[in-house]
Amino acid sequence: MTNDAISRRGFVGLGLMMGAGTIGAGLAGCAPSTGSTSAEGDLSDTGQAVAEDWLGAEPQIDEIAETKTVDLLIIGAGNAGLAAAATAADLGLDFMLCEKSGAVQGARMWIGAVNTKYHDAASIEVDEGKLLNELARYASFKCNQRVWRTWIRESAEMIDWLDGIMGAEAELDTVGYDHATGGTDYYVPPIQHMYSMDADDRNSVLEAYINAKGHEVSFGHELVKLLREESGPITGAIFATDNGYTQVNAANTILATGGYPANRAMVRSLAPIITQCVTADGFMPGNDGSGIKAGLWAGAKMDAECAPMIFDRGAVLPGTDAGYESDDDDACFQSTYGGIGQFGMGSQPFMKVSRHGRRFANESTPYDFICHAAAQQPGGVWCQIFDANAVEDMNRFSTVGCSKGALMPFMGGAPIDETFADELERGFVVKADTIEELADGLGFTDNAKSAFIEEVDRYNTFYDNQFDEDFGKEAFRLSSLKTPPFYGCWYGGTLLTTVDGLCINEDMQVLDEASNVIEGLYAAGDCSGSLFSGNYPEYLVGCACGRTVTFGRHAVKHAAGQL
Secondary structure: OOOOOOOOHHOHHHHHHHHOOOOOOOOOOOOOOOOOEEOOOOOOOOHHHHHHHHOOOOOOOOOEEEEEEEEEEEEEOOHHHHHHHHHHHHHOOOOEEEEEOOOOOOOOEEEEOOHHHHHHOOOOOOOOHHHHHHHHHHHOOOOHHHHHHHHHHHHHEEEEEEEHHOOOOOOOOOOOOOOOOOOOOOOOOOOEOOOOOHHHHHOOOHHHHHOOOOEEEEOOOOOEEEEEEEOOEEEEEEEEOOEEEEEEEEEEEOOOOOOOOOOOOHHHHHHOOHHHHHHOOOOOOOOHHHHHHHHHHHHOOOOOOOEEEEEEEEEEEEOOOOOOOHHHHOOOOOOOOOOOOHHHHHHHEEEEEEEOOOOOOOOOOOHHHHEEEEEEEHHHHHHEOOOOHHHHHHHHOOOOOOHHHHHHHOOOOHHHHHHOOOHHHHHEEEEOOOOOHHHHOOOOOOHHHHHHHHHHHHHHHHHHHHOOOOOOOHHHOOOOOOOOEEEEEEEEEEEEEEEOOOEEOOOOOEEEEOEEEEEEEEEEEHHHHOOEEOOOOOOOOOOHHHHHHHHHHHHHHHHOOOO
């Protein structure tokens, strides 16, 4: 990518394409309980009452305007669905790809894959066993290692296949892997592959690919329910369309409908940590959990714990708390930073303090960790501080993944004030010539202001001594706060998606409450589960999108009897 290939404003929203994060292990009550109800419809216990608030009863449809029959039904034209459709087109299958909106969904930039030809060219060998166990450790082994193993073993072939369709060579991003990336001994091999910015809209390319093979996306098809008689196989689905309800009969159905970040009721019930630390929307608005709900109505099992993907970039004005603006079902978070987006500076490991003016955690951690820590602080937000040497500091920090995108606007030598002119004008970034003035601009008063000034002095001492006495941050990720002007910005988390979903086996077949296969039903992407628990392993950049594309292909191959 050339230095001018992306504008500053484009960079601010770049994280929307970079996927793919997040809550502390041990959070209980995240999965719905879908047990039996009494004759009067009362739920048998309090836990089920919470689930009923968002799950509701399966819709009953009396009139079908049109019926279609295919061998394979794919629901959702996003990263998983389009990979599945392109694979089905390759295999010459009779399939239908249904999408509720009027266009294919956006593609995530980085695609995680293991031991590809690009690894070979870079003389890098990923330890597959160590990676498998690192992923499981991150989830506290609340996952299915066989499912993870499918991605590890098949992702290299997936990249080869994508290369042929994209008409371009992917790039293995290895920048920033010269240093350890956390205070803990994480295993962080480079696995993220990406295509050029001009060609990165993979989903549009995949749409054109299936069009060229004589297939098209059936837009305006909103999933209502899956078709299943008693405990038999899934035999298709019913969709709401402009012409009424359409029934599609299919021998096999693949759910690729995304997670539930846009469903406020599901978020509040399944992932309450989100409302405690998130300030900004960064998700696809169509990801409303409809596929997960349809699967549950059909008897599927859902992950026992939630796994929202939260990035530390939800810039807010001073005084703003985390959480939704209201209790309404269509409420946004308190600040969506100009609509929907992220302010990438938040992911840089600069000094961060709470409203008390004190540091509260090691700032050199995966994105969601600081968000979780902030949930225990006033308002669920934090303030980040840097000085005129910020660009030099960021180069030294050498972060991995999309956080290093914060350097892009500075590649041409643009000064901080020019780069953040809009943020400064709107009050998201506060600038001052002294630390005391900065404290005033950021809203610190009384004891909090005194604590903030003292904390800056203490942090400068840590930098001078190259040793963080309080939280053990790596020395190369410390920075001084001595050179004016000084800058500060308040943040909460940005919610990108959720990655807990319907339980699946290694062939992407959906499982019922007894962990038996529901014949005829597959799930891939964020509506599927069995991999993440509590959060998203952000340092393994692209693993979510990588498994999504890989699993979309695998599901089709398995349904077609190719595996």
